[in-house]
Amino acid sequence: MNELIYIIIALLAASVGSVMLSGSLLVLNQKWLEKLSGYLLCLAGGTLIGSALMGLIPESMEILPVREVLIWVLFGILFFFLLEKFILWRMCRDDNCKRQIHTAGPMIIIGDAVHNAIDGVVIATSFMTSVELGIFVTVSVVLHEIPQELGDFGILIKSGYSKKQALFYNLLSASSAIVAGTVTYFLLDFMEEIVPYALAVAAASFLYIALADLIPEMHKETKAKESILQFLLILVGVGVIFLSAASHGHVH
Numbered sequence: 001m002n003e004l005i006y007i008i009i010a011l012l013a014a015s016v017g018s019v020m021l022s023g024s025l026l027v028l029n030q031k032w033l034e035k036l037s038g039y040l041l042c043l044a045g046g047t048l049i050g051s052a053l054m055g056l057i058p059e060s061m062e063i064l065p066v067r068e069v070l071i072w073v074l075f076g077i078l079f080f081f082l083l084e085k086f087i088l089w090r091m092c093r094d095d096n097c098k099r100q101i102h103t104a105g106p107m108i109i110i111g112d113a114v115h116n117a118i119d120g121v122v123i124a125t126s127f128m129t130s131v132e133l134g135i136f137v138t139v140s141v142v143l144h145e146i147p148q149e150l151g152d153f154g155i156l157i158k159s160g161y162s163k164k165q166a167l168f169y170n171l172l173s174a175s176s177a178i179v180a181g182t183v184t185y186f187l188l189d190f191m192e193e194i195v196p197y198a199l200a201v202a203a204a205s206f207l208y209i210a211l212a213d214l215i216p217e218m219h220k221e222t223k224a225k226e227s228i229l230q231f232l233l234i235l236v237g238v239g240v241i242f243l244s245a246a247s248h249g250h251v252h
């Protein structure tokens with residue numbers, strides 16, 4: 001039951017917390033907002049890859065054979081490809097639709113609700129394995145959610161929502177994490193044997209977000225100095241997870 005308290009705090013931090021934090025960052029001017037968003041994206045890229053490869057996958061491998069874990073990671077990557085494609089189809093009515101440019105507010109909100117629900121499942125699953133894993137997974141979620149939500153605020157406001165409405169709908173879509181995370185807790189508590197599989201699929205979700213969503217975004221920046229800074233920030237993200245994993249004996 002103790003875990004449930006941690007999970008609920010983490011889910012609140014990842015959903016309401018990151019929306020409120022990104023909402024309050026809106027006072028910054030556009031130039032700073034974009035800079036900060038870019039830096040957080042890189043940090044998040046590092047912590048996501050680190051959490052997947054040094055936290056979630058090793059934890060899963062302590063229970064399942066290596067081969068089986070990797071098959072589930074592979075399955076997860078294919079699943080998230082299809083899921084993202086499906087959401088994009090629902091979102092785009094015109095032919096040349098790019099991920100960040102769809103102007104239909106409701107579709108962004110729905111797409112995010114699905115993504116946040118998965119983050120909620122990942123948070124709950126990792127806390128049920130260990131509190132340490134739960135903490136660095138939550139940090140990874142908050143770090144990638146802030147730039148994501150800053151982007152959403154921008155898009156919602158551009159498509160005619162007031163700041164208040166944008167905040168409300170962002171909170172609404174973030175709350176799917178709380179629902180999905182809590183349901184996951186009771187489900188996994190009931191069927192503990194699913195936990196290692198859920199960890200492997202959770203790792204796939206983190207790898208997919210980092211490699212398929214965040215890195216292409218980072219490559220829009222091509223200046224040498226900024227690119228070096230990006231790489232350093234990714235290293236910092238990986239390093240934070242490495243150090244916390246090592247100090248808790250996840251890295252052998």
Ligand SMILES: [Zn+2]
Nearest residue numbers: 115119144145
């Ligand atoms: Zn997320």
